[in-house]
Amino acid sequence: LEKVKPRKARWSVRASEVSKKTFNPIRALVDSMKLEPNPNKPMIALSIGDPTVFGNLPTDDEVTIAMKNAIDSGKYNGYAPAVGYQTSRDVIAKFYSCSEAPLEAKDVILTSGCSQAIELCLAVLANPGHNILVPRPGFSLYKTLALSMGIEVKLYNLLPEKSWEIDLKHLESLIDDKTACIIVNNPSNPCGSVFSKAHLKKIIAVAARQCVPILADEIYGDMVFGERKYHAMAPLSTTVPIMSCGGLAKRWLVPGWRMGWILIHDRKDIFGKEIREGLVSLSQRILGPCTIVQGALEQIIHRTPQEFYQNTISFLKSNADLCYTALSTVPGLRPVRPDGAMYLMVGIDMKSFPEFQSDVHFTERLISEQSVFCLPATCFEYPNYFRIVVTVPEDLMLEACNRIREFCEQHYQGQEGSQDLECDK
Amino acid sequence: LEKVKPRKARWSVRASEVSKKTFNPIRALVDSMKLEPNPNKPMIALSIGDPTVFGNLPTDDEVTIAMKNAIDSGKYNGYAPAVGYQTSRDVIAKFYSCSEAPLEAKDVILTSGCSQAIELCLAVLANPGHNILVPRPGFSLYKTLALSMGIEVKLYNLLPEKSWEIDLKHLESLIDDKTACIIVNNPSNPCGSVFSKAHLKKIIAVAARQCVPILADEIYGDMVFGERKYHAMAPLSTTVPIMSCGGLAKRWLVPGWRMGWILIHDRKDIFGKEIREGLVSLSQRILGPCTIVQGALEQIIHRTPQEFYQNTISFLKSNADLCYTALSTVPGLRPVRPDGAMYLMVGIDMKSFPEFQSDVHFTERLISEQSVFCLPATCFEYPNYFRIVVTVPEDLMLEACNRIREFCEQHYQGQEGSQDLECDK
Ligand SMILES: Cc1ncc(COP(=O)(O)O)c(C=O)c1O
Ligand SMILES: Cc1ncc(COP(=O)(O)O)c(C=O)c1O
Numbered sequence: 051l052e053k054v055k056p057r058k059a060r061w062s063v064r065a066s067e068v069s070k071k072t073f074n075p076i077r078a079l080v081d082s083m084k085l086e087p088n089p090n091k092p093m094i095a096l097s098i099g100d101p102t103v104f105g106n107l108p109t110d111d112e113v114t115i116a117m118k119n120a121i122d123s124g125k126y127n128g129y130a131p132a133v134g135y136q137t138s139r140d141v142i143a144k145f146y147s148c149s150e151a152p153l154e155a156k157d158v159i160l161t162s163g164c165s166q167a168i169e170l171c172l173a174v175l176a177n178p179g180h181n182i183l184v185p186r187p188g189f190s191l192y193k194t195l196a197l198s199m200g201i202e203v204k205l206y207n208l209l210p211e212k213s214w215e216i217d218l219k220h221l222e223s224l225i226d227d228k229t230a231c232i233i234v235n236n237p238s239n240p241c242g243s244v245f246s247k248a249h250l251k252k253i254i255a256v257a258a259r260q261c262v263p264i265l266a267d268e269i270y271g272d273m274v275f276g277e278r279k280y281h282a283m284a285p286l287s288t289t290v291p292i293m294s295c296g297g298l299a300k301r302w303l304v305p306g307w308r309m310g311w312i313l314i315h316d317r318k319d320i321f322g323k324e325i326r327e328g329l330v331s332l333s334q335r336i337l338g339p340c341t342i343v344q345g346a347l348e349q350i351i352h353r354t355p356q357e358f359y360q361n362t363i364s365f366l367k368s369n370a371d372l373c374y375t376a377l378s379t380v381p382g383l384r385p386v387r388p389d390g391a392m393y394l395m396v397g398i399d400m401k402s403f404p405e406f407q408s409d410v411h412f413t414e415r416l417i418s419e420q421s422v423f424c425l426p427a428t429c430f431e432y433p434n435y436f437r438i439v440v441t442v443p444e445d446l447m448l449e450a451c452n453r454i455r456e457f458c459e460q461h462y463q464g465q466e467g468s469q470d471l472e473c474d475k
Numbered sequence: 476l477e478k479v480k481p482r483k484a485r486w487s488v489r490a491s492e493v494s495k496k497t498f499n500p501i502r503a504l505v506d507s508m509k510l511e512p513n514p515n516k517p518m519i520a521l522s523i524g525d526p527t528v529f530g531n532l533p534t535d536d537e538v539t540i541a542m543k544n545a546i547d548s549g550k551y552n553g554y555a556p557a558v559g560y561q562t563s564r565d566v567i568a569k570f571y572s573c574s575e576a577p578l579e580a581k582d583v584i585l586t587s588g589c590s591q592a593i594e595l596c597l598a599v600l601a602n603p604g605h606n607i608l609v610p611r612p613g614f615s616l617y618k619t620l621a622l623s624m625g626i627e628v629k630l631y632n633l634l635p636e637k638s639w640e641i642d643l644k645h646l647e648s649l650i651d652d653k654t655a656c657i658i659v660n661n662p663s664n665p666c667g668s669v670f671s672k673a674h675l676k677k678i679i680a681v682a683a684r685q686c687v688p689i690l691a692d693e694i695y696g697d698m699v700f701g702e703r704k705y706h707a708m709a710p711l712s713t714t715v716p717i718m719s720c721g722g723l724a725k726r727w728l729v730p731g732w733r734m735g736w737i738l739i740h741d742r743k744d745i746f747g748k749e750i751r752e753g754l755v756s757l758s759q760r761i762l763g764p765c766t767i768v769q770g771a772l773e774q775i776i777h778r779t780p781q782e783f784y785q786n787t788i789s790f791l792k793s794n795a796d797l798c799y800t801a802l803s804t805v806p807g808l809r810p811v812r813p814d815g816a817m818y819l820m821v822g823i824d825m826k827s828f829p830e831f832q833s834d835v836h837f838t839e840r841l842i843s844e845q846s847v848f849c850l851p852a853t854c855f856e857y858p859n860y861f862r863i864v865v866t867v868p869e870d871l872m873l874e875a876c877n878r879i880r881e882f883c884e885q886h887y888q889g890q891e892g893s894q895d896l897e898c899d900k
Contacts (some may be wrong), residue, residue: 063716065753066602069598069754100554101553102554114549119573127533129731165760169761171747173494177492199493305552305578306765306767307765308761308764309764318486322716324489328497332494334502340765340767341732342732342767342768465783
């Protein structure tokens with residue numbers, strides 16, 4: 051009847067290229083791993099970067115009270131501006147502002163978790179065909195996001211023997227005229243490392259010399275142990291424009307709430323209006339984070355007692371020390387002492403474990419024999435290591451370390467008496 | 476010292492193409508409008524699709540209690556799976572499941588608002604160079620998202636004289652071998668129209684004949700007036716695969732909470748594993764909505780009393796009737812009676828208002844003279860109309876209608892006695 055040219059004789063709906071390029075290496079690897087624990091030992095998962103899973107690290111009461119107050123006020127049910135309420139952005143601006151790197155509400159964009167903060171920064175800074183510099187080992191989301199946007203990823207090396215400092219020459223050698231930004235993650239997932247002021251200044255010097263902006267992933271900011279001091283990057287830079295990404299997830303122990311932010315530091319007006327407007331446009335696609343959490347921000351930031359932060363850090367430090375100490379004397383392992391965040395990387399002397407082909411194989415067998423689950427660092431582009439999350443209760447931490455020792459002792463085939471292990475990476 | 480080739484002699488950081496292509500027409504138009512109200516009359520904004528702004532439409536107490544319970548439980552602070560908690564997805568699946576279109580948790584993806592639901596659907600279905608079919612007039616986000624992804628937008632006509640039914644021949648004529656999906660928005664923003672079962676079946680027949688999936692934006696689902704019945708699309712289709720997007724924003728009056736969902740209806744397995752996996756991959760980029768709202772979903776869905784929904788609808792209907800009746804006798808205007816949602820479109824007989832060049836000009840002057848702010852329908856690709864939001868308190872609705880009448884009477888230059896207006900569009 052109608053002269054309509056049919057589109058297709060039959061159905062064929064294919065998933066887009068973007069969805070196929072959106073690849074989560076941790077998910078893919080973990081899904082492909084054999085995860086059959088030893089039925090005689092209860093599973094201890096040291097694999098998940100979620101401090102809330104064991105129930106031993108609740109957020110502070112002031113944080114939950116702030117949320118309930120925000121709900122009761124009835125003021126935070128409507129749409130907020132896409133970049134967040136002005137008052138909430140003001141709270142974050144004041145909290146992170148300092149004389150060397152002042153911030154105002156206009157410099158803050160609230161996002162759905164630090165993940166969306168990173169996504170927006172990459173989306174505004176890079177075109178397809180551009181590249182970004184990403185730490186190896188490093189958090190896998192950078193690559194997942196970049197590749198899904200058609201942005202190339204260049205991995206710069208971190209040096210385990212230098213407490214995971216950046217190999218600055220390597221970093222600088224990778225920069226070319228298509229480099230859109232350098233991602234610096236400090237304190238680090240998966241390393242638990244914390245950069246010194248001097249090292250941070252050297253990184254900034256590279257960026258300044260090469261005229262490349264920095265994306266500072268500072269989601270673990272201030273989560274540093276003992277005498278160590280945390281330095282945000284922005285106050286150390288006078289020229290290099292920096293986007294600092296952060297959020298409530300780690301320091302306030304509420305990762306599910308999806309509250310993140312971008313702090314725009316641009317004292318020489320290099321990002322300028324264009325980048326700021328680009329970020330605003332991009333934020334309008336799906337709008338910002340949940341308004342209840344936005345409404346609660348002021349009280350969360352102002353009323354969370356100092357001792358809450360301190361308690362979290364003491365607990366993490368004590369567990370990290372315990373784990374580091376226990377594993378330092380295990381044959382064939384070389385843990386790297388962490389200074390912050392919630393992780394610890396452990397090198398495997400693969401030559402001493404000829405049974406295992408890889409860190410993936412090693413960690414699989416650790417599950418099937420000892421029911422201890424650690425992520426193989428292949429997830430972080432760093433084979434022959436594995437990552438331990440130190441947020442578990444102390445008794446489980448100890449028990450896990452004992453089981454790892456037993457496992458290694460059973461499989462170790464290194465030279466007699468040689469405890470002075472060199473990692474083959 | 477170092478033989479490093481500098482990248483650039485000086486700084487040059489430009490915003491990406493994607494950020495420049497991400498264009499919000501409402502924002503752009505409103506920002507360029509003269510918005511100087513008459514100082515002698517308080518402003519009445521009938522422009523914002525946020526039912527919470529006037530405070531007369533609070534959410535139900537059960538909804539806020541559900542949130543506080545979720546907070547107090549302490550169970551919803553950690554990361555949820557990227558697609559949402561299984562239990563929360565199950566609640567939504569059961570709520571929307573029916574025998575003709577059964578749903579399980581695996582068919583539900585929780586998102587950061589209906590906006591992200593639409594974003595994920597488009598991102599998984601279309602590649603750059605593909606096209607999508609979008610209603611005119613229609614919600615501007617479809618185009619904003621599509622263009623930012625390099626997807627072409629083809630506008631199909633809605634017919635005001637047929638209560639905004641789709642011009643089906645026009646719709647079908649636009650389909651080609653690059654058409655990734657048809658977006659159907661029912662009930663409609665900006666029209667307030669509600670499609671009959673018969674009309675929905677005809678739309679589905681076009682999609683079936685042409686083998687094109689449907690993206691049903693059903694965020695205003697069930698928000699229909701009086702005798703009208705709302706029909707979701709999925710139960711009316713046996714073959715066409717449908718992604719239905721919805722959320723808490725409108726029916727539960729909490730748009731700021733950013734809780735949306737995708738319901739995947741695919742009884743003939745046409746989307747198949749590939750599209751489902753694509754959606755899961757895409758959801759891992761920034762993870763799902765706030766876990767507190769996810770945790771509250773079960774109680775929100777099960778405990779919100781029927782009368783809450785009914786009260787909202789009666790209020791909207793009564794305001795819509797009042798506004799429609801008041802404006803039907805205004806010279807030069809032709810309101811189209813709405814059957815649902817929260818909006819009303821009003822045609823302007825531009826020939827009768829020779830002073831004004833466009834709907835934009837008309838609405839600007841309505842602000843400067845009468846302090847009434849309506850969105851010009853140019854925002855929705857539909858010149859010579861304006862949109863009224865009917866969520867304002869009744870007295871303001873009445874006052875706004877009176878002022879609109881006064882404004883039109885002052886500027887009307889139509890033929891004497893001729894109230895039988897034809898709109899010039
Ligand atoms: C280094 C790093 N950046 C960003 C994120 C993402 O944070 P969010 O959960 O706020 O999206 C994580 C989460 O583990 C992380 O480890
Ligand atoms: C038709 C339509 N779809 C989707 C949305 C977006 O909903 P949300 O606020 O849940 O992202 C809106 C908001 O106004 C809308 O009118």
